[in-house]
Amino acid sequence: xxxxxxxxxxxxxxxxxxxxxxxxxxxxxxxxxxxxxxxxxxxxxxxxxxxxxxxxxxxxxxxxxxxxxxxxxxxxxxxxxxxxxxxxxxxxxxxxxxxxxxxxxxxxxxxxxxxxxxxxxxxxxxxxxxxxxxxxxxxxxxxxxxxxxxxxxxxxxxxxxxxxxxxxxxxxxxxxxxxxxxxxxxxxxxxxxxxxxxxxxxxxxxxxxxxxxxxxxxxxxxxxxxxxxxxxxxxxxxxxxxxxxxxxxxxxxxxxxxxxxxxxxxxxxxxxxxxxxxxxxxxxxxxxxxxxxxxxxxxxxxxxxxxxxxxxxxxxxxxxxxxxxxxxxxxxxxxxxxxxxxxxxxxxxxxxxxxxxxxxxxx
Amino acid sequence: xxxxxxxxxxxxxxxxxxxxxxxxxxxxxxxxxxxxxxxxxxxxxxxxxxxxxxxxxxxxxxxxxxxxxxxxxxxxxxxxxxxxxxxxxxxxxxxxxxxxxxxxxxxxxxxxxxxxxxxxxxxxxxxxxxxxxxxxxxxxxxxxxxxxxxxxxxxxxxxxxxxxxxxxxxxxxxxxxxxxxxxxxxxxxxxxxxxxxxxxxxxxxxxxxxxxxxxxxxxxxxxxxxxxxxxxxxxxxxxxxxxxxxxxxxxxxxxxxxxxxxxxxxxxxxxxxxxxxxxxxxxxxxxxxxxxxxxxxxxxxxxxxx
Numbered sequence: 134x135x136x137x138x139x140x141x142x143x144x145x146x147x148x149x150x151x152x153x154x155x156x157x158x159x160x161x162x163x164x165x166x167x168x169x170x171x172x173x174x175x176x177x178x179x180x181x182x183x184x185x186x187x188x189x190x191x192x193x194x195x196x197x198x199x200x201x202x203x204x205x206x207x208x209x210x211x212x213x214x215x216x217x218x219x220x221x222x223x224x225x226x227x228x229x230x231x232x233x234x235x236x237x238x239x240x241x242x243x244x245x246x247x248x249x250x251x252x253x254x255x256x257x258x259x260x261x262x263x264x265x266x267x268x269x270x271x272x273x274x275x276x277x278x279x280x281x282x283x284x285x286x287x288x289x290x291x292x293x294x295x296x297x298x299x300x301x302x303x304x305x306x307x308x309x310x311x312x313x314x315x316x317x318x319x320x321x322x323x324x325x326x327x328x329x330x331x332x333x334x335x336x337x338x339x340x341x342x343x344x345x346x347x348x349x350x351x352x353x354x355x356x357x358x359x360x361x362x363x364x365x366x367x368x369x370x371x372x373x374x375x376x377x378x379x380x381x382x383x384x385x386x387x388x389x390x391x392x393x394x395x396x397x398x399x400x401x402x403x404x405x406x407x408x409x410x411x412x413x414x415x416x417x418x419x420x421x422x423x424x425x426x427x428x429x430x431x432x433x434x435x436x437x438x439x440x441x442x443x444x445x446x447x448x449x450x451x452x453x454x455x456x457x458x459x460x461x462x463x464x465x466x467x468x469x470x471x472x473x474x475x476x477x478x479x480x481x482x483x484x485x486x487x488x489x490x491x492x493x494x495x496x
Numbered sequence: 497x498x499x500x501x502x503x504x505x506x507x508x509x510x511x512x513x514x515x516x517x518x519x520x521x522x523x524x525x526x527x528x529x530x531x532x533x534x535x536x537x538x539x540x541x542x543x544x545x546x547x548x549x550x551x552x553x554x555x556x557x558x559x560x561x562x563x564x565x566x567x568x569x570x571x572x573x574x575x576x577x578x579x580x581x582x583x584x585x586x587x588x589x590x591x592x593x594x595x596x597x598x599x600x601x602x603x604x605x606x607x608x609x610x611x612x613x614x615x616x617x618x619x620x621x622x623x624x625x626x627x628x629x630x631x632x633x634x635x636x637x638x639x640x641x642x643x644x645x646x647x648x649x650x651x652x653x654x655x656x657x658x659x660x661x662x663x664x665x666x667x668x669x670x671x672x673x674x675x676x677x678x679x680x681x682x683x684x685x686x687x688x689x690x691x692x693x694x695x696x697x698x699x700x701x702x703x704x705x706x707x708x709x710x711x712x713x714x715x716x717x718x719x720x721x722x723x724x725x726x727x728x729x730x731x732x733x734x735x736x737x738x739x740x741x742x743x744x745x746x747x748x749x750x751x752x753x754x755x756x757x758x759x760x761x762x763x764x765x766x767x768x769x770x771x772x773x774x775x776x777x778x779x780x781x782x783x784x785x786x787x788x789x790x791x792x793x794x795x796x797x798x799x800x801x802x
Contacts, residue, residue, distance in 0.1 A: 176602060181683040182595045186607065189592025189658070193614060196650045200619035200627040220626075269519070272512035287788060288520035291527075294780050296712030298731040299773055303526045305744040306766060322529065325544040343746065362523060390505040422621070423715045427735065427745075449621060456622045469620030477617040 207231075207467035211459060230463045231471075240461070244468050246443070247451040251472060254352065254425075254447060255417045261353050263413055265361040267406060270368035271398065289362025301427040304355050310340030342428060348441050352428065371405040372398060408487050415483030418476035422449035448472040527777065534558055534770035538763050556760070557767035561775060566725065570733040571775070573644055577717075577729055578710040581648045585657075585706045590699070593661035594687050615655045628720050643720060643727040651716050652709055657702045664698035665691055700790040704783075711780065734772050741765040 176183065202220070207230055209223035234244050269289065276282040292300070309321040320328060320337055328337050341347045375398055383393045429445050446454075448468055455465030528548065533541050537552035545551045561567055595601055596608060618624075631650050632643065640646075668691055676686050692699065714731040721727050728736075739747040741756070742765050756765060 172602065175600065179598075179600060179683075182598055182601055185591040185683075185687075186595040186601075188588035190607070190610065192588055192649075192653060193611065193655075196627065196631070197614040197618075197653060199630075200623040201617075203623035203626045204619050206623065206626070269516070272516050275509055275512040276516065285516050285520045287785065288523045289516075290788060291784065292523050294708050294712075294784060295777065296714060296731050298712070298714045298735050299776060302734060302738060302769060302773055303530065305738070306769065307526065307529070309744040320544065322544060322547075340744070358522065362519070389502070391508065394508075419618075426715070452621045456625055462622055466620060466622045469622065473617055473620055480616045 204466065204470055207463050207470060209463065211463055226463075230467045234464050234467055240464060243446075243451060244448075244464075247446050247448045247468070248472070250444060251418060251420055251447040251449075253444075254349070255420050257349065257353050258356060258420070259413055259417065262357055262360065262364075263410060265357055266364035267368050267402075269361060269365040270372050270402075271394070273365065273369050274372045274398070286362070289365070291362075292359045293363035295359070297421075297423045297427060300355065300359060301424060304351065304428065305340075305342060308341040308351060310336070310338050310343070343441060345441055345444055348428075349444055352425070352445070356424075367409060368402060368405060371402040375401045407490060411483045411487045411490070415480040416476070417479055418472055420447055420449070422447065422453065426450050426453060527774075530770045530773050530777075534767050534774055536767065538757075538761065538767070541764050541766055554762050557763040558771045558774075560760070560763075560768060561771040567730070567733060567772065567775075569726065570728045570730045573727060574711060574729040574731070577644055577647050577713070578707055581652050581710040582703060582707045584648055585652055585654070585710075586699075586703055589658045589661055589702065589706075590687075590692070593658050594665055594691060596658070596662045597665035611655050611658060614653075624716075625719055628716065632720065643724060646720065647713070647717055647729075652706065652713065654705065654709065657705055660698055660702055661695070664695040668694050697790050700787060704787050704790070708780065730772075730776050734769065734776060737765075737772065738769055742769065 206220045206223070208225055208227065209220060210226045210229075211223060213222075213224040214220075215222040233240055235241055273282055273286070276285065307321040307323045310324055311320045321340070324332075324337060324341055327341065336344055336347075342351055379397050379401070380393055383397050388396060425445055425447055426449075429441060429450060449472075452465035452469040455461035529546070532548060532550045533546050534557055535550040535553055535555060536546045537554050540546050540551035592611075596604065596611070598604070601607065619627075628646065628650065632646055635641075635646055672690055672694075673686055676690050681689065712731065713729060714735065717729050718732045718735070721732065725733075725736075735745075738745050740749045740752045742748060742753070744766075753765070
């Protein structure tokens, strides 16, 4: 209906008997005008497509973007809310809560501790959590029998699909201490192993999870247990994508198995590794809070428990702790917003780097 | 020289097999241990005699879980949330991903950004919690009083899954779609008759991801349903049981723990928790072998693009 007509742009030259283009500007104007007409038409024609988009957009708007609207609560005084408690009704306070967070002696140490812990937890997670899947993928490549490898893979993917509650319950039970009274709920099997190797009484009494210096190691190791196997899928796919001719060429050049690994396999999976590394760095600050929360519990109940806050309490768990306290709610919002903003900058930066480095990006 | 490489190769192979076998065993061992401990006597569990197989077998702990009505009520809540939540999330994700995969969609980049931005930035726990509270009061005012519906409709969003679906739909050759269109197929028919059958692996994967995350969901259900035990999912119940009857989570309630050994001399609370863990894991183990061949495929297809 709104198709461009050729006659408008082609001028017939009677002398030579050929067509030539009309004024370029005129063509452009005409196209532009038709484009806007066409816009309305394409939307009408494809209205079904837009209807399909509606549920998803609605869900994301209501439960992902509305919380962002609630974010302005960190610039407002919660005590001034009306009877419905809406953010809009509160009065503005400016950056008061940010100032409190940074410099008020009652709160700032908690915030800085949480911020430090978020970074260290993420850093150690990356340091140990990143190489493990690659190593597993290289090892899987050594297993030539498909059946054996499949069985192994089924086993190592499994923990990824257990819930955080199940994983932390198992951790708490297997690493539990006897709480000072050997006959009540005796030590878990892992604490038992430590006992055989001569662990101290306080360790056996508190259990490993609630011994501050072991907490981080346990957190990282159980994280590896959960994710390393599953994360190896991507790298294994890269390893088996190496073409057999590359191996043959290396063999003809006299390369042994180890040399093939060094000069064929590793260079060909390097781009995947780099991309995944950049992405991992990008998501550095989004440390999962559910597991930390479940390992941390709420409030000190047994000895040694409180001390874990020193190494375990992250910004998210701090915000969660403050979410029930009216006077700290706004500060908690501010703290987590800062954390997530830095996280977002890291993700976008990482994505930019990945895009320029290899023309591949996740988004 | 040649000999030396052979030796290093052999060592590498041995190390590879050793690490893989140990890691694979470690991944399944805790579950086997949980099963054995669930069926072992109080003494055997407490004194650490259980290593691999049940010691001094008893079935009372497991039977006590089977008889626990609240456990099974919460189990049915989890089934409800998993079933409806997966259908709901899969439904809007497939429709949305289909629309996003079309080049002719106006403002396609904008819609994509709308989706991807939620992966980059999240408002955080407190605003989300406030928002859920508002949602619940709105649902309440329109007559949806059951908190399970809030969990089904408002939680478990995952932009990565939508992107996986979108990428898979983009991989379907446009010639097939054109052919269907010439044959007079409507948009919905093209989606259900052309795109869905051709993206089976990805859809199975995404359904699995949604389903598992629903089955495993804990945090928001816990936050939103505090005190409303009739609506709890099973994960919240298990954690609550641990907090009440054992000291391992640093809590323990004398009211519940006090006379345990008088009431149940044959098994410990730990065995009951292990039994619950077994019950909560069984459905995952049951579907896992059938569907695991899909997800390696689905994960590889999605993710990296452009």
